[in-house]
Each structure stands twice: as C-alpha cells, then as structure tokens.
Amino acid sequence: MLPTVGTLVLDIFASWARLFAGLIASVIFSIFVGVIAATNKRAEKVLLPAIDILQTIPILGFFPVVIAVVVLVFGANIVGINFSVIFLIFTSMAWNITFGVYEAVKSIPEDFLNLARINRFSTKRLYRDLYIPAALPRIAYQINISWAVGLFYLVTSEIFSTGSANFAVTYGIGVAIANLVANPNVLYYALTLGFLVIAVLLTRLLFLSPLSVYAERYSFKGGGSGRDSTVLKFYEKAWGKLRKLARSSQDATKPLAKGKPGLSPEDPSEAAKKPAKVDPGLAAIILTILVLVAAIVLTNSYSYLPTLFSALASSFARVWFMYIVCALISVPLGIVLAKSAKAFEPSFAVLQVIASIPAPILLPVIVALLLALPFGNELVALSVIFLSMVWYILFSVMVGIRTIPKEFFELGDVLRFKKWKFWRDIYLPAVLPSFVTGSITAIGGAWNALIVAEYFSVQTCTNPQLSLATCPANELTTKVLSQVSSGVGVLLDQTTLSGALLHTFLVLLGMVLIVLVVNKFLWQRVYKAVTRRYRIDVEM
Amino acid sequence: MEEEKLMLEVKNLSLSYFKEGSEYKVMNNVSFKVYWWEYVSVIGPSGCGKSSMLRVIIGTQKGSGGQVFFNGQKTSGVPPGMSMVFQNMVLLPWKTALENVELSLEDTGISKSEIQSRATTALANVNLQGFEDTYPAELSGGMRQRVGMARAIVSNPDMLLMDEPFSALDELTAEQLRGDVHRILKNKSLPVNAVLMVSHNVDEVLELSDRVIVLSKAPSKIVNTVTVDLPYPRKRQSKEFVKLRDLLLKDLYAGEV
Incomplete structure (x- = not known):
C-alpha cells in the first residue's frame, strides 16, 4: 500500500516527535551527567571512560535486542515499541552532548568558579547561572551533530522495525521508505524525499540555527561571532509578549531562595592525586571477552562459532574496504572544496543538507538500481555502508582544512609553493588529526548501518488495497528484499526475527569486541601519534 | 652614495574591505620609500591596516588601489628577493x-x-x-x-x-x-639589505629603525615620518630616546582623533 500525502505528514510528524523526545531526554541526561563528571573527581574517573566507550560501540546493533526485550516484557504495543525507538535515539545523541557539557564546564575560567564560591551560590544557582549557560554553546554545537546521527538511527530503527509484524511502528518516515522498497513508485518516493528534505530544512531554519546563534552569546570569548538570526528575533519578541501577558495575570514576587552553598572550595590535595592506572579500553575488551567466552561455554554454542566468525570477518571486510574507498574519495574532495573560503561556505551548507538525509532513505533507489546486477545484494550493502561513512570523513576533512590558520596558506604563497607542495606539505598533513577523528566516527557509523545494509526485509500485506496499519495479521507476510551471504547485519536481523536471542547476544558481543580492539590497538595509537605531531596549536 | 639606492616604493596604496555590500576604507593613499640598508618601521593603532599593507606589498593580498615597485620593477604576485617573518611564526x-x-x-x-x-x-x-x-x-x-x-x-632576500x-x-x-x-x-x-617592520610598540621601533612611519587610525594616512639618528646600541633611558618616544606617542595620539 503506497503512502499518501496524509500518511506522509503523519509519518514525518511521528518521526520528528520521536527525535525530539530522544533529544530532550539526551539534553537533560547530558547536563546532569556532564556537570557531575566535570565537578566530581571520583565520578569523572568512572563516567568519562564509560561515555568514551559507549560512544564507540555501534549501539544500533543493540536495537534488535532492545526491541525484543521490550516486546517480551511489555508486549507488542505502541508504547513499548516507541519507547525502544526513542531509547535508541537517546543512545545515539546523549554521549557526545554529555562530553560537550563536561568539556565546557571543565573549561569554565577559574575566576568564575571563585565568583560563585564568594557569592555562596546554591546548587540550583550554580546550574542556572553558571553550568548551563557555560555549557550552552557546546550543547548547541553538539545538538547539530546529534541531530543528524539521531535521524540516521531513527530511520534505521524504523525500517528495521517494519521487518516484523511484532515490532513494527505504525507511522514514521522509515515505514514509508520500507513500503516504497517493497512497492517502488517514483512519484511517491519523490514526494517522501521532498517531505523529508523540507522537514530537515525547516528544522535547521526554525530550530538548529536560531539555537546556535542564541548559544553563541554565552561564549566566554564574548560577543559571539556577530551572526544574526531573524527567526531568533521573532522567537524573542513572541517570548517577550508571552511573559508580559503572564506577568500581568499573576503578580507574585517570590522571595529570594537562600540555598546552601553548592560549590565547596577546591581541595588541592584531591586535584594532585594521580588517576588510577586502569586502562578502561583494555578493561572493556577483557570484560567483553570474558562474557563472550562464558556465554559460549555455558550455553554450549560451539556449533554457532563458524557462522559467527565468518559473519564477523565478512562485515569487517566490507566496512574496511568501503572505509578505504571513502577515504580515497573524501580526502581530496574535502580539501578541494574547503581550501578556498569562497567555495567552502556554500558547499558546506549544501552538503550538510544532503548529509542529513540518512543513508537508509536511499534504499529504494539503491535496491532498484543495484539489486538486479551481479552481486546485487553485496552492492546494496556496500552502498549503504558507503553512504553512512562518507559524510563523516568529508566533513571532518573540510572542517580540518578551515581550522588551519590562514597564515599557513600565506606562508605557502610567500614561499611560492607549487600546487603539489601545498598538498604534500600543508593540506594533507594538516588534515590528518581531523581525518583520524572523522574515521573513527565513520567506521562506527558503518557498523551501525549493517542492520539495514546487509539484510533488509519488509512487511507486506497480501491485500494490496490495505495499508500495513489496517492489514489483518493473517494477511501480513515478511518479504526479504536484500540479503548478503554472510554478515553481522544478517545474523542480527535473522536471529531477532526468529527470536534466537542467545545468538543475537553472541553476535553483538563479537561485533563490540572487534570495535573495541580496533579502537584500542589501532585508533588510539594512530590518534596519539597524529595529534602529537600534526596538530596545529590554535594559540600558536 | 649607496644609501640612496631605492629598494621599495609604495605609491598611493589604498585598502578597503567589504561587509554586507558596503565598502569600508582602511587605508587611504599611503606612499613611502625604503632605501638599501635601511630599517623602516610602520607604527599605528590596531585596525589601521598596517599588517594588510605588508601582505599587499609581498603580493599575497590585493589592495584597492596603488602600486608597489620593488628594485625598480612594478610587482605582481610574490616578487623574488622579498621575504617575510610572521607574528605567529x-x-x-x-x-x-x-x-x-x-x-x-x-x-x-x-x-x-x-x-x-x-x-x-x-x-x-x-x-x-x-x-x-x-x-x-x-x-x-x-x-x-x-x-x-x-x-x-x-x-x-634583499x-x-x-x-x-x-x-x-x-x-x-x-x-x-x-x-x-x-x-x-x-x-x-x-x-x-633592507627591513620593513610593522609594529605597535614604540620602544621596539625606536630601538631598531632608521625611519619610523606613523599611521593614523582607519582610514589611515601617514601622520608623520620620524628619522631616528641614534647610535647603536640604543639606550631606552637616554635623553634623545625619550624625546623621540614622546614625539612618536604624540603623533600616535594625533592620529587617533
């Protein structure tokens, strides 16, 4: 059953409601956890590595488990399934915002803290007048990033959920997409894409960019960037009128709250203590191995091991092959687009909009174009992996180039560098640190994408007149559209759909282990080496 | 005499920048010369365009008017024989x-x-x-x-x-x-064989220069050119040094209003 304009509006509305629910939950979580991590040394030691590890684990892979558990506990009802989706979105957004709050509060200039101590700020005032305002610019910045990631998670989890009658959400942009893969229709697909792009643009215009402009005022550097936003002005005017109205109706002046001072003077002996010498990355690896081995031994699942290993190996190969392809394309492209300030602004804005269209949205096109080709299933998987990685690398390279102080370009001009020398001696080395950061995120994104890239099934109604929402249960059938021969995504989907939770669990542990090992033994080292030599100090 | 051999000539240099479609003049018709073996400094309030002026002279940035002659040649692009030291290394x-x-x-x-x-x-x-x-x-x-x-x-470089x-x-x-x-x-x-330095530090300029060009605030023009004829090493406490410092400060203040 094809979507109509009416259902499309409902789809977008449902998806966006889930996104905002996840976002609000993330921001509240981030403020409290971020501030606690930044102000309490003991909490910092536990929270920081935990957040760091959570950030790198492909949590989307856990969606099958989350949804299966929720359905097991709550039954397959709207609340339970929506809770799972929102929880997923929360896990995709919360960590980087928390990190941002932590760093912002950590870098509050000492004298502001002294001011708070002298004035005996209560905890409430500390949050209201110091921590939250100080963290606002970072929160706004991180929300911009989280938004795109959240949209990706949202669509992916919605599409995944339609694979089983038990889990399917009724409305959502992912539902529309899944239906369109099953019943290709160019007009409705164009309509769906159009609605999505409009929603993305409106979100940017009405929410994300006014938020950034607003938050810039709270920068300690003062003054912000001088950017302006008409939308923000409008909001402020409307808010001012609302407050006037509210004030005229109730004229209560509350007495000033006298709280206990919430900020104790800093104890230098506490600060001087060295952090414990436990490597959290290594601890996580050992823990994962222990749990994995225990699970295999206790449940006697040795026979599953060959399947598991071949799936892990195939997915690993797919992710890394596409990573190399992405790097070879994105690095030169990013440099070319970003090296001139004139080309940077418009291309960045356009790419941001394109990039905020999550890769799984393109599944109908990808399936229609590639599935019939030789190795079609493989090509579909590789394309989705490519699209979920390429932006991270491209953007990190572009931003990396723009953060090179302009004197470095001047130096090249003054010394009359030839083109190739610019590339070899300035562009390529200077983007290395941000390229590495982008690579880590990109590969994380690729592992996340596997649950829709490698295996893709939808519910269809045998009665084509009916929509999924109105289709009686006995007429629903699951249709597998694309499936690679072996891979983590295939196993996760199949085991969840068949209810083999133990196997789902083993696959997840295997995937998490790979990601943790690669982060610990490859990325951590590369990152250290690269930032030691290739980072340009801002104050320079 | 060798001192009179001309190395650099800046003729009617103007600078402006554009913001939201309107033009803001930063520097207006500045002309000066630098001779072989001379150490010339340009001093002025921040925002007077003195750093941009250096970049126009070395050809990494374009001015809005005027010409630069280096060793007798009108420059276009970065001329051979000219080099630059940056504030931030x-x-x-x-x-x-x-x-x-x-x-x-x-x-x-x-x-x-x-x-x-x-x-x-x-x-x-x-x-x-x-x-x-x-x-x-x-x-x-x-x-x-x-x-x-x-x-x-x-x-x-020369x-x-x-x-x-x-x-x-x-x-x-x-x-x-x-x-x-x-x-x-x-x-x-x-x-x-010649130095052109931009600075906002009066003492440092007096310690090194043979000639000091004082610029006014934007849109800047030359307020005064002061010849510093003191022997090296120059003592900051010496009477002549103090006198020149007062003179430069007076010129700087004059250029501010």
Whole structure:
C-alpha cells in the first residue's frame, strides 16, 4: 500500500516527535551527567571512560535486542515499541552532548568558579547561572551533530522495525521508505524525499540555527561571532509578549531562595592525586571477552562459532574496504572544496543538507538500481555502508582544512609553493588529526548501518488495497528484499526475527569486541601519534 | 652614495574591505620609500591596516588601489628577493627546524645537499646550531621565531618584511632577537639589505629603525615620518630616546582623533 500525502505528514510528524523526545531526554541526561563528571573527581574517573566507550560501540546493533526485550516484557504495543525507538535515539545523541557539557564546564575560567564560591551560590544557582549557560554553546554545537546521527538511527530503527509484524511502528518516515522498497513508485518516493528534505530544512531554519546563534552569546570569548538570526528575533519578541501577558495575570514576587552553598572550595590535595592506572579500553575488551567466552561455554554454542566468525570477518571486510574507498574519495574532495573560503561556505551548507538525509532513505533507489546486477545484494550493502561513512570523513576533512590558520596558506604563497607542495606539505598533513577523528566516527557509523545494509526485509500485506496499519495479521507476510551471504547485519536481523536471542547476544558481543580492539590497538595509537605531531596549536 | 639606492616604493596604496555590500576604507593613499640598508618601521593603532599593507606589498593580498615597485620593477604576485617573518611564526609542526627552513629553497632548482647546507648555515646565523632535528613543539617561542627568521633569510632576500615579529615573545627573548635582526641587517656579508617592520610598540621601533612611519587610525594616512639618528646600541633611558618616544606617542595620539 503506497503512502499518501496524509500518511506522509503523519509519518514525518511521528518521526520528528520521536527525535525530539530522544533529544530532550539526551539534553537533560547530558547536563546532569556532564556537570557531575566535570565537578566530581571520583565520578569523572568512572563516567568519562564509560561515555568514551559507549560512544564507540555501534549501539544500533543493540536495537534488535532492545526491541525484543521490550516486546517480551511489555508486549507488542505502541508504547513499548516507541519507547525502544526513542531509547535508541537517546543512545545515539546523549554521549557526545554529555562530553560537550563536561568539556565546557571543565573549561569554565577559574575566576568564575571563585565568583560563585564568594557569592555562596546554591546548587540550583550554580546550574542556572553558571553550568548551563557555560555549557550552552557546546550543547548547541553538539545538538547539530546529534541531530543528524539521531535521524540516521531513527530511520534505521524504523525500517528495521517494519521487518516484523511484532515490532513494527505504525507511522514514521522509515515505514514509508520500507513500503516504497517493497512497492517502488517514483512519484511517491519523490514526494517522501521532498517531505523529508523540507522537514530537515525547516528544522535547521526554525530550530538548529536560531539555537546556535542564541548559544553563541554565552561564549566566554564574548560577543559571539556577530551572526544574526531573524527567526531568533521573532522567537524573542513572541517570548517577550508571552511573559508580559503572564506577568500581568499573576503578580507574585517570590522571595529570594537562600540555598546552601553548592560549590565547596577546591581541595588541592584531591586535584594532585594521580588517576588510577586502569586502562578502561583494555578493561572493556577483557570484560567483553570474558562474557563472550562464558556465554559460549555455558550455553554450549560451539556449533554457532563458524557462522559467527565468518559473519564477523565478512562485515569487517566490507566496512574496511568501503572505509578505504571513502577515504580515497573524501580526502581530496574535502580539501578541494574547503581550501578556498569562497567555495567552502556554500558547499558546506549544501552538503550538510544532503548529509542529513540518512543513508537508509536511499534504499529504494539503491535496491532498484543495484539489486538486479551481479552481486546485487553485496552492492546494496556496500552502498549503504558507503553512504553512512562518507559524510563523516568529508566533513571532518573540510572542517580540518578551515581550522588551519590562514597564515599557513600565506606562508605557502610567500614561499611560492607549487600546487603539489601545498598538498604534500600543508593540506594533507594538516588534515590528518581531523581525518583520524572523522574515521573513527565513520567506521562506527558503518557498523551501525549493517542492520539495514546487509539484510533488509519488509512487511507486506497480501491485500494490496490495505495499508500495513489496517492489514489483518493473517494477511501480513515478511518479504526479504536484500540479503548478503554472510554478515553481522544478517545474523542480527535473522536471529531477532526468529527470536534466537542467545545468538543475537553472541553476535553483538563479537561485533563490540572487534570495535573495541580496533579502537584500542589501532585508533588510539594512530590518534596519539597524529595529534602529537600534526596538530596545529590554535594559540600558536 | 649607496644609501640612496631605492629598494621599495609604495605609491598611493589604498585598502578597503567589504561587509554586507558596503565598502569600508582602511587605508587611504599611503606612499613611502625604503632605501638599501635601511630599517623602516610602520607604527599605528590596531585596525589601521598596517599588517594588510605588508601582505599587499609581498603580493599575497590585493589592495584597492596603488602600486608597489620593488628594485625598480612594478610587482605582481610574490616578487623574488622579498621575504617575510610572521607574528605567529607559522612553522609547520610536522617538520623539523631544518625542514622548515628548507621549505624556502625547495623547487628552486638547487640540489638537495646545497639546500641542506644553506639551511644549516641559516640556522647557525640565528644561533640555532644543534637544533636542526628538533620539532617546533619542542622549541621555545624565541627559538621558533628564530627558525622563522632563518626560513626568511635562507633564500638570500634583499628585503625582509616583518609583521610584529616580537609581539608573541617575552620581553627578554624579544630583546635578544632584536639584536639578531639588527646584526643580520647591518652585516653586509649576510642576506637582507633592507627591513620593513610593522609594529605597535614604540620602544621596539625606536630601538631598531632608521625611519619610523606613523599611521593614523582607519582610514589611515601617514601622520608623520620620524628619522631616528641614534647610535647603536640604543639606550631606552637616554635623553634623545625619550624625546623621540614622546614625539612618536604624540603623533600616535594625533592620529587617533
């Protein structure tokens, strides 16, 4: 059953409601956890590595488990399934915002803290007048990033959920997409894409960019960037009128709250203590191995091991092959687009909009174009992996180039560098640190994408007149559209759909282990080496 | 007399920038000359366009009007024989001190061994022998600026432009470095036969310059040109020095209003 304009509006509305629910939950979580991590040394030691590890684990892979558990506990009802989706979105957004709050509060200039101590700020005032305002610019910045990631998670989890009658959400942009893969229709697909792009643009215009402009005022550097936003002005005017109205109706002046001072003077002996010498990355690896081995031994699942290993190996190969392809394309492209300030602004804005269209949205096109080709299933998987990685690398390279102080370009001009020398001696080395950061995120994104890239099934109604929402249960059938021969995504989907939770669990542990090992033994080292030599100090 | 040989002539240089479609004039018809063996400084309030002026002279930025003649030739692009020292040193962090200096000579048809020996000599000329293989991050601010200086002089330029070269350094290091710059310019066997420096520090300008050009605030024009005819090393407490300082400060104030 094809979507109509009416259902499309409902789809977008449902998806966006889930996104905002996840976002609000993330921001509240981030403020409290971020501030606690930044102000309490003991909490910092536990929270920081935990957040760091959570950030790198492909949590989307856990969606099958989350949804299966929720359905097991709550039954397959709207609340339970929506809770799972929102929880997923929360896990995709919360960590980087928390990190941002932590760093912002950590870098509050000492004298502001002294001011708070002298004035005996209560905890409430500390949050209201110091921590939250100080963290606002970072929160706004991180929300911009989280938004795109959240949209990706949202669509992916919605599409995944339609694979089983038990889990399917009724409305959502992912539902529309899944239906369109099953019943290709160019007009409705164009309509769906159009609605999505409009929603993305409106979100940017009405929410994300006014938020950034607003938050810039709270920068300690003062003054912000001088950017302006008409939308923000409008909001402020409307808010001012609302407050006037509210004030005229109730004229209560509350007495000033006298709280206990919430900020104790800093104890230098506490600060001087060295952090414990436990490597959290290594601890996580050992823990994962222990749990994995225990699970295999206790449940006697040795026979599953060959399947598991071949799936892990195939997915690993797919992710890394596409990573190399992405790097070879994105690095030169990013440099070319970003090296001139004139080309940077418009291309960045356009790419941001394109990039905020999550890769799984393109599944109908990808399936229609590639599935019939030789190795079609493989090509579909590789394309989705490519699209979920390429932006991270491209953007990190572009931003990396723009953060090179302009004197470095001047130096090249003054010394009359030839083109190739610019590339070899300035562009390529200077983007290395941000390229590495982008690579880590990109590969994380690729592992996340596997649950829709490698295996893709939808519910269809045998009665084509009916929509999924109105289709009686006995007429629903699951249709597998694309499936690679072996891979983590295939196993996760199949085991969840068949209810083999133990196997789902083993696959997840295997995937998490790979990601943790690669982060610990490859990325951590590369990152250290690269930032030691290739980072340009801002104050320079 | 050799002093009268003209090296640089700036004619009616104007600068402006555009914001939201309207033009803002920063510098208006500034003209001056720099002769061989001369140390000329340009001083003025921040925002008067003095740093941009240097970039127009060396050709990495375009002015909105005027011409620059270097060794008798009207310039277009970066002229050979002119070099620049940056306020923030701008050393590539991924290259050693020696490699940073060598950057100036690569692609000029000079052999690898020649490049290396010249770069080594340039480092020695700024008292940095032994630090060839050190990375910028491991060098102090003063040492980094010395590498920047070596990179600028290794190509044997006639003229050295300096954009507030001492402002990122502590006073003691800056003092030593000023001595080095003076020595390099006045030693005729070493490269650099004229210096044009931009600064906002009256004392530093008086300590080094033969001539000081004072600019007003934007849109800036030349308020005064002061000839400093004091023997080296110049003592900041000396009567003549104090007198010139007062004069320059008076000109600067005059340019502010």
